[in-house]
Amino acid sequence: MTHIAYPPSFYAASANVSPQRPALHGEVETDVCVIGAGYTGLSTALFLLEHGFKVCILEAAKVGFGASGRNGGQIVNSYSRDIDVIERSVDPKKAQLMGEMAFEGGRIIRDRVQRYQIACDLKDGGVFAAFNAKQMKHLEAQKRLWQRFGHQQLEILDQQQIRQVVACDNYVGGMLDMSGGHIHPLNLALGEAAAVEALGGAIYEQSPATRIERGNQPRVHTAQGSIKARFVVVAGNAYLGNLLPELAAKSMPCGSQVIATEPLSAEQAASLLPQDYCVEDCNYLLDYFRLSADKRLIYGGGVVYGARDPANIEAIIRPKMLKTFPQLQNVKIDYAWTGNFLLTLSRLPQVGRLADNIYYSQGCSGHGVTYTHVAGKVLAEALRGQAERFDAFASLPHYPFPGGRLLRVPLTALGATYYSLRDKLGF
Numbered sequence: 543m544t545h546i547a548y549p550p551s552f553y554a555a556s557a558n559v560s561p562q563r564p565a566l567h568g569e570v571e572t573d574v575c576v577i578g579a580g581y582t583g584l585s586t587a588l589f590l591l592e593h594g595f596k597v598c599i600l601e602a603a604k605v606g607f608g609a610s611g612r613n614g615g616q617i618v619n620s621y622s623r624d625i626d627v628i629e630r631s632v633d634p635k636k637a638q639l640m641g642e643m644a645f646e647g648g649r650i651i652r653d654r655v656q657r658y659q660i661a662c663d664l665k666d667g668g669v670f671a672a673f674n675a676k677q678m679k680h681l682e683a684q685k686r687l688w689q690r691f692g693h694q695q696l697e698i699l700d701q702q703q704i705r706q707v708v709a710c711d712n713y714v715g716g717m718l719d720m721s722g723g724h725i726h727p728l729n730l731a732l733g734e735a736a737a738v739e740a741l742g743g744a745i746y747e748q749s750p751a752t753r754i755e756r757g758n759q760p761r762v763h764t765a766q767g768s769i770k771a772r773f774v775v776v777a778g779n780a781y782l783g784n785l786l787p788e789l790a791a792k793s794m795p796c797g798s799q800v801i802a803t804e805p806l807s808a809e810q811a812a813s814l815l816p817q818d819y820c821v822e823d824c825n826y827l828l829d830y831f832r833l834s835a836d837k838r839l840i841y842g843g844g845v846v847y848g849a850r851d852p853a854n855i856e857a858i859i860r861p862k863m864l865k866t867f868p869q870l871q872n873v874k875i876d877y878a879w880t881g882n883f884l885l886t887l888s889r890l891p892q893v894g895r896l897a898d899n900i901y902y903s904q905g906c907s908g909h910g911v912t913y914t915h916v917a918g919k920v921l922a923e924a925l926r927g928q929a930e931r932f933d934a935f936a937s938l939p940h941y942p943f944p945g946g947r948l949l950r951v952p953l954t955a956l957g958a959t960y961y962s963l964r965d966k967l968g969f
Contacts, residue, residue, distance in 0.1 A: 545748060546602070546603035546604065546607065546748060547603075547604070548603075548604060548607060548611065548728075549612065549879055549880075549881075550877070550879065551611075551612055551728075551800070551802075551877055551879035551881075552802035552834065552838065552840065552876070552877040552879075553611055553612065553615075553726060553727060553728035553729075554611070554728065555877065556726070556729075556834075556836070557728050557729060557732060558661060558729050558732055558733070560605065560732045560735070560736070562747075563601075563604075563605070563745050563746065563747040564746060564747070565746055565747065565748040565749045565764075565766060566600065566746040566749040566764050566766060566767040566768075566769065567766050567767050568766075568767045569767060569768050569769075569770065570598060570744075570767065570768070570769045570770070571769070571770045571771070572596045572597060572598045572744075572769060572770075572771050573590075573595045573596040573597065573771060573772050573773065574586075574587075574590055574595055574596070574597045574598070574771055574772065574773045574774070574775060574925065575597075575598050575599075575600065575760075575762045575769040575771035575773070575774050575775070576597060576598070576599045576600070576774075576775045576777055577599075577600050577751045577762065577774065577775065577776050577777060577778055577782075577785075578599070578600075578601065578602075578608075578776070578777035578778040578779065578781070578782070579599050579600075579601035579604075579605040579606065579607075579731075579735060579745055579747070580606060580607075580608050580609065580610035580611075580731065580777065580779065580781075580914070581610040581730075581731060581734075581910065581911065581914035581915060581918070582777035582779065582903050582904075582910075582914040582917050582918055582921075583599055583601075583775065583777035583918075584599070584605075584610075584731060584734040584735055584738060584918070585650070585734070585914060585915045585917065585918020585919065586775050586777060586917070586918035586921045586922055587599055587738045587743050587918075588654070588734060588737055588738055588741070588743075588918065589918055589919050589921075589922030589923075590922045590925065591738060591741035591742060591743050592741065593922065593926060595925070596742070596743075597738070597743045597744070598743070598744045598745075598746065598769050598771070599738065599743065599744070599745045599746065600746050600749045600750070600751050600762060600764060600769065601745060601746065601747045601748075601749060602748075602749065602750035602751070602778075602781065603747065603748065603750075603781075604747050604748075605731055605732055605735040605745065605747065606727070606728045606730075606731030606732060606735075607781070608779060608780060608781045608881065608882065609779065609780060609881050609882060609883045609906075609910060610727060610728075610730075610731045610910075610914070611727055611728035611731050611881075612727070612728075612800070612879060612880075612881030613727050613798075613800075613881065613883075613910070613911060614724075614727075614798075614800060614820075614822075614830045614831075614832070614840065614842045615724045615725050615726060615727045615820070615832060615840065615911075616668060616722070616723075616724050616820045616822065616830055616832060616911065617647075617648045617651060617668060617721075617722050617723040617724060617725065617820075617911055617912055618668060618719075618722055618822065618909060618911065618912060619644055619645050619647070619648060619688070619693065619719060619721065619722060619912060620644040620645070620688070620909075621640075621644060621889075621890055621891065621907075621909055621913060622889040622890065622906070622907035622908055622909035623888065623889040623890050623907075624684065624687065625637070625640060625641045625644055625687055625688075625691060626687055627890075628640045628641070628890070628938070629641075631890075631938060631939055632934070632937050632938065633937075636933070636934040636937050638691075639930065639931055639934040640934050640935070641690075641691035642691060642692070643916050643920070643931060643934075644688075644691065644693075645688070645691070645692075645693045645721065646912075646915075646916050646919070647911070647912025647913055647914070647915040647916045648721050648722065648723070648912050649721075650915040650916065650918075650919060651664075651725070651730070651911075651912070651915055652664070654730075654733075654734060654737070654915075655725075655730070655733070657737075658733060658734070658736070658737040658740070659733075660729070660730060660733030660734065660736075660737070661729060661733065662725045662726045662727075662729040662730040662733055663724075663725060663726045663729070663834070663835040664723060664724075664725050665723050665724050665725075665818055665819075665820075666720055666721075666722075666723045667718065667719075667720055667722060667723055667817060667818070667819035667820070668718075668719050668722025668723055668724070668819060668820045668821070668822070669699070669704070669707055669708065669716050669717070669718050669719075669722075669819050669820070669821045669822075670684075670716050670717045670719070670821075670822060670823075670824055671704060671708065671710075671712075671713040671716040671821055671822070671823045671824065672713060672714055672715050672716055672717075672823075672824050673712060673713060673714065673823065673824065673825070674714060675714065677714075677824040678714060678715045680824065681698065681715070681716065681717040681824065682698060684717065685698060685717060693721070695719060695720040695721045696717060696718065696719055696720075697717065697718045697720075698715065698716075698717055699715050699716045699717065699718055700715050701713070701714050701715055703715070703716075704716045706816065707815070707816065707817055707819055707821075708814070708815055708819075708821050709813055709814050709815070709816075709867070709869075710866050710867065712865070712866065713823075716821075718819070722819075722820065723819075723820065724820040724832045725911075726834070726835065727911065746764075749764045749765075749766075749767075750764060750765070750783075751763065751764060751778075751785055752764055752765060752785075753785075754774060754776075754785070754786070754900065755768075756896075756897055756900065758899075759771065759772060759899075760773075760774050760897070760899055760900060762774060772899060773899045773900070773901065773925050774899065774900045774901070775901050775902070775903075775921055775925075776789070776896075776900065776901070776902035776903075776904070777902070777903060777904075778904070779883070779884045779904050779905070779906065779910075780795040780796075780882035780883055780884040781795075781882065782904070786896065786902075788896070789892075789896075789902060789904060791942055792886060792887070792892065792905075792940050792941065792942050793884050793885065793886050793892065793904060793905050794884070794885045794886075795882045795883075795884055795885070796845050796846060796882065796883055796884070796885045796908075797845070797846035797851065797852070797880045797881065797882050798842060798843070798844065798845060798846075798880065798881060798882075798883060798908065799842060799843070799844050799846070799852060799855045799858055799859050799878070799879070799880045800840060800841070800842035800855075800859070800878070800879055800880070800881070801840070801841050801842070801855065801856055801859045801860060801863065801875050801877065801878045801879075802834065802838045802839070802840045802841075802875070802876055802877040802878075803838050803839045803840075803841075803863075803870065803873045803874065803875055803876065804838065804873060804874040804875075804876045805836050805837050805838055806833075806837045806838065806839065806873070807837070808837060810837075811833050811837040811839075813869075814833070814839065814867055814869075814870075815832070815833055818832075818833055819832075820832035827843070827844065827845055828843065829841070829842070829843035829862050829866065830842050830843065831863070831866065838876070839863070839867070839870065839873075841859055841862065841863040841866075842859065843859060843862050844858050844859060844862070845908075846880070851880050852880065855878035855879065855880055856875050856878045859878070860875060883906060883907065883908050883910060884904050884905045884906065884907070885905065885907050885908070886905035886907055886940060887940070887941050887942070888938070888939065888940055888941065889907040890905070890907070890938050890940075891903060891904065891905045891906055891907070891913055891917065891935065891938075892904050892905040892938070892940050893917065893920070893921075893932065893935035893936050893938075894936045895936075901921055901924060901925070903917040903920075903921060903935075917935075920932050920935060
């Protein structure tokens with residue numbers, strides 16, 4: 543069987559040492575079989591193990607191989623579409639639950655890091671940067687919205703204040719969220735996997751699920767074995783393939799590109815981001831950046847609909863970086879990589895059941911670091927018979943992409959072009 547290695551990202555090159563995990567061979571029986579060893583699967587497994595369940599995870603490649611190990615590493619609260627959008631879609635009680643959960647993911651991450659002593663370069667503080675007055679009004683409204691749900695760690699920054707946070711003349715202001723922050727994302731996943739195993743969970747790598755046999759005790763098959771379980775949790779997101787066509791029909795894999803510079807001097811790094819906060823701008827197709835622990839600038843942005851790998855990632859992202867930080871003109875790019883996330887038409891996550899004993903969560907829509915950790919807790923609650931918060935997520939309306947599988951990529955890209963034009967024109 544072909545061994546799938548990590549793609550050549552900065553995160554893979556600087557990952558903590560982790561064991562080679564075996565592929566599944568033969569038949570195994572467990573309480574819960576989780577498909578996918580990214581954040582959703584790992585978070586679900588940890589919450590279940592902490593409540594006495596026996597758990598096995600099947601991973602097609604390696605722990606954190608997908609978006610969990612390749613993302614920008616930013617802890618950002620709420621969802622890809624904010625709570626006000628959700629309030630227009632579901633009843634007030636469910637909207638209240640969704641609003642409360644919007645700020646839970648970061649707390650779960652910090653609890654995991656502390657409880658299991660995960661070395662993942664956790665730093666506090668995230669900034670939303672505005673290019674124009676319209677975006678500033680949006681941030682002021684967002685602050686009021688988040689405060690309505692009890693989130694108080696927010697500060698509006700004027701033009702002078704944001705220049706003290708990020709050395710860029712492009713922004714008119716911003717909002718600082720001290721409960722945001724950043725991490726080494728692959729090391730977080732590896733640390734959570736080690737915690738799963740320390741609690742008695744089993745992780746099988748290089749073991750893609752090929753078929754789910756449904757029934758009173760579903761069985762998940764791989765090329766060389768199978769797992770019989772009381773429950774199955776499907777957490778493959780953009781890397782699920784066609785294992786479950788009914789999930790693929792209402793979602794679309796998309797690629798995001800990231801670069802990492804050579805290590806900067808301490809003085810140069812401090813001149814770019816003096817407080818070492820992470821930053822994302824307020825555009826529809828946003829850019830995001832932060833410093834790594836060894837003082838590289840990690841800069842990401844752009845979306846490739848349909849998850850096609852670009853031929854030259856640096857050519858796409860370096861001009862964006864230089865527009866933000868022209869002083870980095872002569873800085874070398876050491877790493878450039880892409881990774882897929884799963885987009886839904888509503889930009890809201892899809893959570894539900896395919897049967898009484900088969901659960902799923904997918905479609906973080908580029909906003910997954912915090913959401914996936916909440917999703918794991920919510921899925922574990924549902925398996926334990928506490929489904930109120932699960933049902934709030936499951937009540938969100940979802941729709942197929944217009945044009946079906948053939949036209950979903952060009953039509954979505956056309957819509958994104960429209961919103962990008964609006965961003966550029968400031969209306």
